[in-house]
Amino acid sequence: MVGRMQCSPTGPRKGRARLTGRTGRPRSAAADAAILEATRAALVELGWGKLTMGDVAARAKVAKTTLYRRWAGKNELVLDAVAVLFDELELPDRGSLKDDIEGVVLQFAALLARPETKTALMAVVAESTTDDALRTRIREAVVERQKRLVVQGRQRAQRRGELPPDGGGPEGAAAAARSVDLIFDVIAGAVVHRALVSGEPVDAAWAARFTTLLLAGLRGLESRD
Amino acid sequence: MVGRMQCSPTGPRKGRARLTGRTGRPRSAAADAAILEATRAALVELGWGKLTMGDVAARAKVAKTTLYRRWAGKNELVLDAVAVLFDELELPDRGSLKDDIEGVVLQFAALLARPETKTALMAVVAESTTDDALRTRIREAVVERQKRLVVQGRQRAQRRGELPPDGGGPEGAAAAARSVDLIFDVIAGAVVHRALVSGEPVDAAWAARFTTLLLAGLRGLESRD
DNA sequence: GCTCTTTCGCTACGAGTCGTAGCGTAACTC
DNA sequence: GAGTTACGCTACGACTCGTAGCGAAAGAGC
Numbered sequence: 001m002v003g004r005m006q007c008s009p010t011g012p013r014k015g016r017a018r019l020t021g022r023t024g025r026p027r028s029a030a031a032d033a034a035i036l037e038a039t040r041a042a043l044v045e046l047g048w049g050k051l052t053m054g055d056v057a058a059r060a061k062v063a064k065t066t067l068y069r070r071w072a073g074k075n076e077l078v079l080d081a082v083a084v085l086f087d088e089l090e091l092p093d094r095g096s097l098k099d100d101i102e103g104v105v106l107q108f109a110a111l112l113a114r115p116e117t118k119t120a121l122m123a124v125v126a127e128s129t130t131d132d133a134l135r136t137r138i139r140e141a142v143v144e145r146q147k148r149l150v151v152q153g154r155q156r157a158q159r160r161g162e163l164p165p166d167g168g169g170p171e172g173a174a175a176a177a178r179s180v181d182l183i184f185d186v187i188a189g190a191v192v193h194r195a196l197v198s199g200e201p202v203d204a205a206w207a208a209r210f211t212t213l214l215l216a217g218l219r220g221l222e223s224r225d
Numbered sequence: 226m227v228g229r230m231q232c233s234p235t236g237p238r239k240g241r242a243r244l245t246g247r248t249g250r251p252r253s254a255a256a257d258a259a260i261l262e263a264t265r266a267a268l269v270e271l272g273w274g275k276l277t278m279g280d281v282a283a284r285a286k287v288a289k290t291t292l293y294r295r296w297a298g299k300n301e302l303v304l305d306a307v308a309v310l311f312d313e314l315e316l317p318d319r320g321s322l323k324d325d326i327e328g329v330v331l332q333f334a335a336l337l338a339r340p341e342t343k344t345a346l347m348a349v350v351a352e353s354t355t356d357d358a359l360r361t362r363i364r365e366a367v368v369e370r371q372k373r374l375v376v377q378g379r380q381r382a383q384r385r386g387e388l389p390p391d392g393g394g395p396e397g398a399a400a401a402a403r404s405v406d407l408i409f410d411v412i413a414g415a416v417v418h419r420a421l422v423s424g425e426p427v428d429a430a431w432a433a434r435f436t437t438l439l440l441a442g443l444r445g446l447e448s449r450d
Numbered sequence: 451g452c453t454c455t456t457t458c459g460c461t462a463c464g465a466g467t468c469g470t471a472g473c474g475t476a477a478c479t480c
Numbered sequence: 481g482a483g484t485t486a487c488g489c490t491a492c493g494a495c496t497c498g499t500a501g502c503g504a505a506a507g508a509g510c
Contacts, residue, residue: 024485025477031487047355052467063488068469115354122351125421129344130272135424143423182434185419186411192422193414196350198368198406199360209407213442220441221434249456250506256458277496288459293498 027070034060035067039081043116048078048123075127075134082120083141085111091149097157097218101211102204104149105191109202112195122196150184163218179221186214252295259285260292264306268341273303273348300352300359307345308366310336316374322382322443326436327429329374330416334427337420347421375409388443404446411439 038059042051053074057064071077089107094100112118121142128135154176157163166176190210195202263284267276278299282289296302314332319325337343346367353360379401382388391401415435420427 022485023479023483025479025487027486028477048351049355053469054467064468065470065489066487069486073469119351119354122347122354126344126347126351127272127274128424129340129347129421130274138422139424178434181423181425182431182438185423186415186435186438188422189414189416189418190411191414193417194410196354197363197413197417198410199353199364200406206407209403209446210411213407213411213439213446215442216445217438217440217442220445221438247456248454248508250458250508252457253506278498279496289497290460290499291458294457298498 031060031062031066032070035062035070035077036081036084039077040116043078043081043120047115047119051078053077075124075131076137078120079124079134079137079141082117082124085114085117086142086146089146089149091152091156093156097153097160097162098211098215100153100156101187101214102207104153105187105202105207105210106204108188108191109195109207112192112202118196121192146188147180147184150180150187154180154183183214183218256285256287256291257295260287260295260302261306261309264302265341268303268306268345272340273344276303278302300349300356301362303345304349304359304362304366307342307349310339310342311367311371314371314374316377316381318381322378322385322387323436323440325378325381326412326439327432329378330412330427330432330435331429333413333416334420334432337417337427343421346417371413372405372409375405375412379405379408408439408443 035056038056039051042056042059046055051074053067054064056077057067067077071080089104089111091100091104094103112121124134124138128138154163158165166172191202194200194206200206260281263281264276267281267284271280276299278292279289281302282292292302296305314329314336316325316329319328337346349359349363353363379388383390391397416427419425419431425431
């Protein structure tokens with residue numbers, strides 16, 4: 001729920017918000033769900049370019065004005081509609097760093113194979129190049145949240161002894177953060193580029209080759225850093 | 226000139242086309258240049274989302290109908306307008322594979338830092354997910370043409386002895402082609418992701434770290450492939 | 451020169467989308 | 481019950497799209 005304009009849909013209140021709860025008719029949580037679902041359906045059928053606010057409203061069976069009361073525009077709506085899909089990504093423990101990476105690469109590829117995610121992700125990123133607020137939202141809703149997978153995989157590999165532990169002190173923490181950022185960009189970037197720009201399949205064979213490359217690089221990088 | 230509808234702008238004819246040359250008033254090459262330049266200017270000022278065909282026509286001082294006579298729509302026009310920028314990329318020989326890669330990474334980053342390229346590239350790729358013809362054009366006009374940089378860098382490194390030579394026979398050639406594809410997706414993907422999705426700068430320090438990672442991976446990959 | 455062919459600029463048009471305003475009604479809090 | 485907010489609906493001006501039709505311009509072929 002990144003692009004919501006005000007707040008407080010119907011549902012359980014948190015903390016002292018119960019006391020300061022706003023009066024009046026609450027927003028329908030069901031409408032929210034219907035709108036986001038309708039947005040995803042419209043993305044599948046029409047793609048980003050031909051998707052219109054009026055069409056989404058009709059699918060969700062809400063008034064067009066209700067859409068504009070909650071989201072500033074198409075960008076924010078679509079971002080919210082697809083951001084939740086990225087939270088489904090997980091990092092199952094397959095016993096080795098190589099298998100962990102291959103697993104997450106294939107999972108990510110499956111997500112990007114869905115028509116609603118691929119058309120929406122690229123389009124929203126494109127719009128974010130001329131909209132700073134949108135860029136911030138993308139970072140919060142997608143980028144930063146998925147870095148957890150890299151952090152998690154790295155910790156596991158360090159526990160297994162496959163990678164050296166972080167250096168001590170603030171310096172070591174900064175170096176570790178830089179490594180996480182770099183690895184994240186390499187993995188996500190390579191998969192996205194292969195799938196959407198090159199337009200070729202991210203299958204098990206490619207994932208294996210990519211992982212081999214990355215793993216060799218990781219050992220070289222970590223041993224000297 | 227990928228998205229042109231028919232052909233033959235004013236200019237020197239090639240081969241026997243001189244004899245079979247069509248009669249009638251030729252298309253204005255100056256108008257072509259003005260339109261593409263106007264498109265880039267509009268991209269800078271408005272970004273993909275707010276760019277309109279009417280606006281481009283006004284900037285280029287041509288009639289809107291002239292635009293539609295040459296390009297099917299916004300997608301094709303913008304692709305042609307930015308594709309030429311990618312041809313400026315070169316691979317200067319800096320003496321070592323590491324320096325060559327760092328150089329091309331920084332060059333690519335500088336290209337992606339330009340507002341017209343970043344907003345256009347992502348948007349056109351997004352549209353291509355629901356338009357097969359457009360996807361093919363992107364591959365021809367951008368992707369395949371830039372793979373030359375990888376091929377070139379690889380050959381240089383092999384000549385220097387920094388990488389092992391390709392294996393013999395059709396099998397070796399296929400493996401080499403797969404390697405080129407993989408490396409291309411990793412380099413281009415990582416830089417694009419860092420610059421546009423993560424939204425952080427691709428500076429010399431990042432390029433050095435990335436190159437170190439890739440280089441270690443390359444040696445590991447090539448030695449066993 | 452002349453004719454033929456194609457492109458050009460211009461105007462006008464219906465269709466579709468945008469985002470908002472206004473209104474009466476529904477839902478919930480105190 | 482009073483107060484407040486969300487909702488559905490309609491209508492609207494502004495804008496963009498992509499096309500059609502016209503007369504004029506620019507070159508090719510004779």
